[in-house]
Amino acid sequence: MEVKLGFGAVPKPQYVFVKKDNDYCWYMLSENDQKIPIHDKALTGVINGIEINKQVDTAFGGVVKIDLYILADKPYIVRSGKDSYFSKSLLLSLDALTSEQLRNPLTISVRPGDSNVVFCNIYDPVTYRSVGVSWDGHNEIDWQALGQKVSLKINRIQNLNQEPIQISANTTASEIHAILIAQSDTYLAQLNWTPEQGREYLQHKYGKRSRLQLTDREILDFIDYLKLQLTQSSPTHTNS
Structure with a gap:
C-alpha cells in the first residue's frame, strides 16, 4: 500500500x-x-x-x-x-x-x-x-465454537514466525482450548515471563490465577496482549 x-x-x-x-x-x-x-x-x-x-x-x-x-x-x-x-x-x-x-x-x-x-x-x-x-x-x-476455530486460524497466520494451526471440523472445544494454551506458552517463553508474572497478570486482568480457568475468549484476549508486548519489545520499536 x-x-x-x-x-x-x-x-x-x-x-x-x-x-x-x-x-x-x-x-x-x-x-x-x-x-x-x-x-x-x-x-x-x-x-x-x-x-x-x-x-x-x-x-x-x-x-x-x-x-x-x-x-x-x-x-x-x-x-x-x-x-x-x-x-x-x-x-x-x-x-x-x-x-x-x-x-x-x-x-x-x-x-x-x-x-x-x-x-x-x-x-x-x-x-x-x-x-x-x-x-x-x-x-x-455451534457458532461460538466455529467462530473460535476461525479466529484461531486467521489470527495465528499473522504470526509469521510460526506455522498456522490446522484445525479440522472434528476438533473439539477442549482441543481448541489446549491449542490456545500451547500458543500462549510460546509467547510467554519469548517474553521470558516467569510463572509468577503470568499469575499476577491473570489475577489483575481476569481475577483468575491459571490459564486453565480462562474462557476461550479470555485466553484469546491474553494472547493478543502477549503479541502486543512482543511487538513493542522488538528492535524496530526501541529508541535509538
Whole structure:
C-alpha cells in the first residue's frame, strides 16, 4: 500500500457496516455519523484479523459484533452482527478456506436475501471461483465454537514466525482450548515471563490465577496482549 506524504486524512481503519437498505447492503459513516452507501458489491483485500466477540456500545445498549480486518487500498474493518446471516455465512466461508488461501487476497461480497437479510460470499479474485459452503444443518452448528476455530486460524497466520494451526471440523472445544494454551506458552517463553508474572497478570486482568480457568475468549484476549508486548519489545520499536 503506497504511503502518501503531506497533508491528508487521519490514517485510521475505515469501518464498513452491513445492512440491507434500498439498493445497497453495506455503508460507511461520515465524520458527523451520516450513512454513506456503498453500492459496490465486493471488497477485495487481504484478511489480517478477526474479532468474533466484539463488545460494542450503541444507543440501544451493548451488542456483540464480528469485526473482520481487511487490508486493501486502506485498512478496513467490516462490522456485522454476531448472529446475522452475513456473519454466519462469513464464518462458514472462512472455515472452508485453507491457511494458504487466507494468506492471499480474497474478495468479500454482499448478497441481499429476503427481508433485511444479507449474505456473504467469498471469491478467489484470480480464478473468480466462490468458496462453496453448505447451510445443511446450520441450526445445529455451534457458532461460538466455529467462530473460535476461525479466529484461531486467521489470527495465528499473522504470526509469521510460526506455522498456522490446522484445525479440522472434528476438533473439539477442549482441543481448541489446549491449542490456545500451547500458543500462549510460546509467547510467554519469548517474553521470558516467569510463572509468577503470568499469575499476577491473570489475577489483575481476569481475577483468575491459571490459564486453565480462562474462557476461550479470555485466553484469546491474553494472547493478543502477549503479541502486543512482543511487538513493542522488538528492535524496530526501541529508541535509538
